[in-house]
Amino acid sequence: xxxxxxxxxxxxIKQLNLQELTPADIGDDQSLFxxxxxxxxxxxxxxxxxxxxNYNIRIANPEDGPKIFASVRTMAEFIxxxxxx
Amino acid sequence: MSQQVWIAxxxxxxxxxxxxxxxxxxxxxxxxxxxxxxxxxxAHKGVFPVAEVKSSNAxxxxxxxxxxxxxxxxxxxxxAVQEAWQSTGLGDIKQFRVGFxxxxxxxxxxxxxxxxxxxxxxxxxxxxxxVVNHECGAATEIVADAxxxxxxxxxxxxxxxxxxxxxxxxxxxxxxxxxxxxxxGGTDSLTRFTVNGFNTLMILDQALCRPFDDTRTGLNLGExxxxxxxxxxxxxxxxxxxxxxxxxxFANANDAYHQTASSPxxxxxxxxxxxxxxxxxxxxxxxxxxxxxxxxxxxxxxxxGIAIERLFAGATPPASSTKxxxxxxxGASGGIEAVFSSLAVRDGIIYPxxxxxxxxxxxxxxxxxxxxxxxxxxxxxxxxxxxxxNCSSLVFSR
Amino acid sequence: MINxxxxxxxxxxxxxxxxxxxxxxxxxxxxxxxxxxxxDPDYKQWIDIKLIRRMSRVIKMGVAAxxxxxxEAGIQSPTAIITGTAYGCLADTGVFLNKxxxxxxxxxxxxxxxxxxxxxxxxxxxxxxxCHGYNNTFVHRGFSFENALLDTMLTLQENPTxxxxxxxxxxxxxxxxxxxxxxxxxKSSNIDTTNILHSETxxxxxxxxxxxxxxxxxxxxxxxATIDAMATLYKPTDxxxxxxxxxxxxxxxxxxxxxxxxxxxxxxxDFSSDLSYDHIESSYFPGATIACFKHLCxxxxxxxxxxxxxxxxxxxxxxxPPAMLFGEAKHKQVKKVLLYNHHNNTHHSFxxxxxx
Numbered sequence: 001x002x003x004x005x006x007x008x009x010x011x012x013i014k015q016l017n018l019q020e021l022t023p024a025d026i027g028d029d030q031s032l033f034x035x036x037x038x039x040x041x042x043x044x045x046x047x048x049x050x051x052x053x054n055y056n057i058r059i060a061n062p063e064d065g066p067k068i069f070a071s072v073r074t075m076a077e078f079i080x081x082x083x084x085x
Numbered sequence: 086m087s088q089q090v091w092i093a094x095x096x097x098x099x100x101x102x103x104x105x106x107x108x109x110x111x112x113x114x115x116x117x118x119x120x121x122x123x124x125x126x127x128a129h130k131g132v133f134p135v136a137e138v139k140s141s142n143a144x145x146x147x148x149x150x151x152x153x154x155x156x157x158x159x160x161x162x163x164x165a166v167q168e169a170w171q172s173t174g175l176g177d178i179k180q181f182r183v184g185f186x187x188x189x190x191x192x193x194x195x196x197x198x199x200x201x202x203x204x205x206x207x208x209x210x211x212x213x214x215x216v217v218n219h220e221c222g223a224a225t226e227i228v229a230d231a232x233x234x235x236x237x238x239x240x241x242x243x244x245x246x247x248x249x250x251x252x253x254x255x256x257x258x259x260x261x262x263x264x265x266x267x268x269x270g271g272t273d274s275l276t277r278f279t280v281n282g283f284n285t286l287m288i289l290d291q292a293l294c295r296p297f298d299d300t301r302t303g304l305n306l307g308e309x310x311x312x313x314x315x316x317x318x319x320x321x322x323x324x325x326x327x328x329x330x331x332x333x334x335f336a337n338a339n340d341a342y343h344q345t346a347s348s349p350x351x352x353x354x355x356x357x358x359x360x361x362x363x364x365x366x367x368x369x370x371x372x373x374x375x376x377x378x379x380x381x382x383x384x385x386x387x388x389x390g391i392a393i394e395r396l397f398a399g400a401t402p403p404a405s406s407t408k409x410x411x412x413x414x415x416g417a418s419g420g421i422e423a424v425f426s427s428l429a430v431r432d433g434i435i436y437p438x439x440x441x442x443x444x445x446x447x448x449x450x451x452x453x454x455x456x457x458x459x460x461x462x463x464x465x466x467x468x469x470x471x472x473x474x475n476c477s478s479l480v481f482s483r
Numbered sequence: 484m485i486n487x488x489x490x491x492x493x494x495x496x497x498x499x500x501x502x503x504x505x506x507x508x509x510x511x512x513x514x515x516x517x518x519x520x521x522x523d524p525d526y527k528q529w530i531d532i533k534l535i536r537r538m539s540r541v542i543k544m545g546v547a548a549x550x551x552x553x554x555e556a557g558i559q560s561p562t563a564i565i566t567g568t569a570y571g572c573l574a575d576t577g578v579f580l581n582k583x584x585x586x587x588x589x590x591x592x593x594x595x596x597x598x599x600x601x602x603x604x605x606x607x608x609x610x611x612x613x614c615h616g617y618n619n620t621f622v623h624r625g626f627s628f629e630n631a632l633l634d635t636m637l638t639l640q641e642n643p644t645x646x647x648x649x650x651x652x653x654x655x656x657x658x659x660x661x662x663x664x665x666x667x668x669x670k671s672s673n674i675d676t677t678n679i680l681h682s683e684t685x686x687x688x689x690x691x692x693x694x695x696x697x698x699x700x701x702x703x704x705x706x707x708a709t710i711d712a713m714a715t716l717y718k719p720t721d722x723x724x725x726x727x728x729x730x731x732x733x734x735x736x737x738x739x740x741x742x743x744x745x746x747x748x749x750x751x752x753d754f755s756s757d758l759s760y761d762h763i764e765s766s767y768f769p770g771a772t773i774a775c776f777k778h779l780c781x782x783x784x785x786x787x788x789x790x791x792x793x794x795x796x797x798x799x800x801x802x803x804p805p806a807m808l809f810g811e812a813k814h815k816q817v818k819k820v821l822l823y824n825h826h827n828n829t830h831h832s833f834x835x836x837x838x839x
């Protein structure tokens with residue numbers, strides 16, 4: 001889980017072009033949207049593709065985004081639960 | 086200087102017909118034009134239904150006399166412009182000071198995306214004739230040149246409100262006395278670029294779109310072109326027939342909320358409609374029909390609906406989205422729907438909103454589901470809203 | 484009825500040092516290549532880091548130039564925003580196209596698509612300023628900026644007190660340059676922008692930039708110049724049509740050619756394209772100083788916006804910067820400038836500016 005969260009932080013920074021941020025700046029449980037990292041709905045769409053590209057997980061309904069992308073930990077848990085072995 | 090700006094005629098080509106008459110018949114017979122992709126070559130064929138103009142590029146080239154390598158966007162445009170001008174009965178276009186204001190969103194992208202396949206493999210490869218008309222303005226010039234229009238040409242691109250904005254500049258040029266007539270509207274052909282772009286936003290419905298229905302999950306893309314002919318007072322008196330109606334008001338406002346989404350309370354939508362009515366000198370109660378932007382996305386319809394309820398305060402006039410028939414034709418939609426709205430005033434037509442079944446829980450009104458004509462429609466509002474917060478409303482009056 | 488537009492503020496990002504607070508052309512940048520890039524200012528002074536991460540250069544340039552012009556006009560937010568861009572957001576268009584082709588329409592992401600829309604610059608400015616006013620974008624090749632000016636003029640007729648933010652912006656990308664180069668538009672050897680206007684060979688140099696203006700029907704406190712008249716001519720058939728059009732423009736606006744101190748032309752070093760300027764300069768304005776600007780900013784469809792920016796700087800200073808002179812200076816003080824520009828001999832425009 002720790003390794004997955006670290007990977008995710010790096011991937012998020014790269015995918016969303018979060019200049020001047022390092023993985024250490026993103027807390028495991030920090031909110032990714034609004035008050036936390038300040039991401040928005042366009043970022044959520046980017047993250048959906050990130051999951052598809054890197055973990056082969058499809059999210060069909062964008063409305064599921066906010067729950068899955070609440071924090072790096074919720075993302076990692078979602079991936080662990082849904083990854084095909 | 087002209088006191089009024091008159092609609093002297095119009096032309097349309099889209100998924101439900103190749104001219105005004107065919108489109109009206111499709112509405113009357115409840116025949117939407119949204120089907121499986123047939124002409125556009127895309128990996129999403131069979132996945133996302135679209136409203137294509139039912140003609141191949143070769144057929145369009147034969148109909149227009151343009152080269153088959155011409156962008157489909159320009160060919161669709163020319164057919165609608167020819168119909169629009171002919172419908173006025175004004176004869177030789179060169180007798181008048183005529184301008185052409187056309188909108189589109191991706192120019193010659195249908196050809197550019199073919200070019201790019203070869204170009205990316207080798208930068209010296211790909212036929213230049215496929216990119217020479219990439220710019221949005223190129224499609225406008227192909228049509229202006231074919232029509233013999235020289236006094237004014239311009240191209241507007243404000244995403245999905247582009248076509249409506251073309252009518253605004255046209256109206257201003259006529260009122261200022263700079264032109265006698267303006268052919269104004271928009272055109273867009275389907276491209277892989279736009280299909281894929283809207284797919285990344287996850288707002289394309291894999292089923293047929295359901296504007297203003299509680300179960301709606303997205304839009305269907307369409308293609309086409311639509312133009313009205315705006316004329317000044319003097320030309321209006323020279324028409325062999327009567328003008329269709331007046332363009333009595335218009336407004337553009339910016340939502341300034343999000344790049345692609347509408348604000349929850351529809352600020353921009355509200356401002357556009359309100360300001361357009363003010364310019365027209367009428368009250369909300371005078372509006373007899375609203376041609377909705379009504380794309381069928383969760384976001385648009387709720388924002389637009391809330392803005393309408395706020396403005397019309399419990400007395401919302403009949404309203405419907407013709408996009409349930411034509412798909413969302415992007416840069417063309419404002420032009421196509423300007424033609425439909427002008428005809429609505431002329432013939433008292435209220436258009437049906439196809440596939441409506443479930444009342445939206447956020448709203449108290451629901452769209453009209455049947456076709457009717459001969460209604461008393463002194464004033465009709467047409468909405469077009471786009472990316473970048475761009476919101477436009479037009480008012481057509483008898 | 485207003486008969487002129489007051490220029491209350493100007494802002495420009497260009498291949499010259501126009502965005503760093505230094506005096507106009509105090510130091511002249513010269514180039515030995517066929518591609519003139521803008522000198523990027525530190526965009527973070529105007530744009531929040533959260534927004535900047537998604538912005539391509541054309542958007543940053545447009546936002547920066549708009550901010551500079553608003554600052555100069557001393558206002559936070561304009562009444563309306565009207566932009567002109569022929570190519571739109573080429574970099575984002577290219578990113579999305581490249582991925583779409585390479586990934587065969589699979590696993591694409593939305594950001595580049597959203598940002599590729601032609602009205603992104605105008606929309607972003609509105610979003611940053613919470614400006615709910617009229618917002619329009621013209622994309623008509625060499626008339627994009629002129630059409631934006633026309634729309635501004637007509638909008639000011641209705642509301643003379645409005646302060647409208649109007650600008651022209653275009654960018655070069657590696658791919659657009661490679662494609663345009665294949666059309667044979669640019670010089671390929673012995674390029675030096677200091678003497679390119681006298682080259683007598685075919686081809687020009689590619690340019691880019693953003694120039695924005697705050698325009699109003701009323702003078703206000705800080706207007707420095709006015710746009711008195713503007714006219715466009717589409718696809719003239721021959722030299723006579725161009726000449727007659729220019730004569731009509733002057734007579735319609737009651738301008739004696741001798742009252743024009745400087746004729747500022749869009750010479751770009753392509754000898755055949757520059758002939759149009761020769762005709763107008765020698766026939767109508769033998770007594771005027773001839774000045775040029777495209778050796779400084781390059782050729783691009785909205786380059787006339789840089790031309791207007793340069794004209795305002797001349798009117799402000801009352802003189803022509805030496806780097807812009809084509810031949811000798813004949814004027815005493817610069818009070819009236821006529822900008823004559825054409826793009827690919829298809830889109831011709833005349834813009835008359837005066838000191839105020």
